Amino acid sequence: MERSKKKGGEGTPTYTHPAPSTPLPGQERLPCPGRSGRSGSTLPEHAAGAGAVGAGGAQWCRRAPMEPRWQYQFRVIMLGDSTVGKSSLLRRYTEGVFLDAVNQTVGVDFYVQFVELEPGLRVKLQFWDTAGQERFRSVTRSYYRNSAGGMLLFDLTNRASFESVRRWHREVTDTVQPFRVVFLLVGHKSDLTAERRVGRREAERLAASLGAQYVETSAKDASNVAQAFQMLTLAIYRALQSGLLAPCEAWDGVKSSGPLPAPLPAHAAGKEEKRKKCSC
Secondary structure, rough: OOOOEEEHHHOOOEOOOOOOOOOOOOEEEEOOOOOOOOOOOOOOHHHHOOOEEOHOEEEEEEOOOOOOOOOEEEEEEOOOOOOHHHHHHHHHHHOOOOOOOOOOOOOEEEEEEEEEEEEOEEEEEEEEEEOOOOHHHHHHHOOOOOOOOOEEEOOOOOOHHOOHHHHHHHHHHHHHOOOEEEEEEEEOOOOOOOHOOOOOHHHHHHHHHOOEEEEEEEEEOEEHHHHHHHHHHHHHHHHHOOOOOOOOOOOOOOEEOOOOOOOHHHHHHHHHHHHHHHHO
């Protein structure tokens, strides 16, 4: 399993992790072309996460490990109001950790995870974790268009975050046209049962109206976390098979290391769509 993270501003990632003064495991002292000599400086996208700047400007560059082979790459954007737990859910999934206090996302964070949908079918997932605050909206909108999947989160203890879901959905669908995004609705913080303000049936009705599946998760106790990401990954793959998603050179939501899956016959696609709707 491999995971990486970077911070994004106006479409440009910045390296913000603490800079070590001695090399980390797997690093050695090498020239780092294209880098500024300051921790937190802006880096080109291909360099982000590749090394660090130490005390006195010393630069430690990690020789990039060989990336696991993958058949598909899906880009997924995390959506929802501030404090619904988007970053906590991603960290639980990609790192297996839960932190009670997580700094609010500024701009966009980037994560990578590899999953195997079935034997021999390996998918690289790229996650854009967007800030929920209105002042960052102009930044986060720029990431909508190249997303194949959207995870719509709301806080089960916060009624207002649930009522914002339609706005988030409409904003993304309007922005990405003529392309499509496959959505999953996620009710988060399911461990806080005594503070719940949104019922399951009401959330399921909303998901159905948006053409999405629904699942309830908790980053704190890890309930349904892996299942949620698996559901969305499978839904994107099925959309490729059915032709609902049609990759092209002008769109980076889906990439393939080989031929894309042949679209299913019309009758088979209908059965697949019916099965997907019933699986929630």
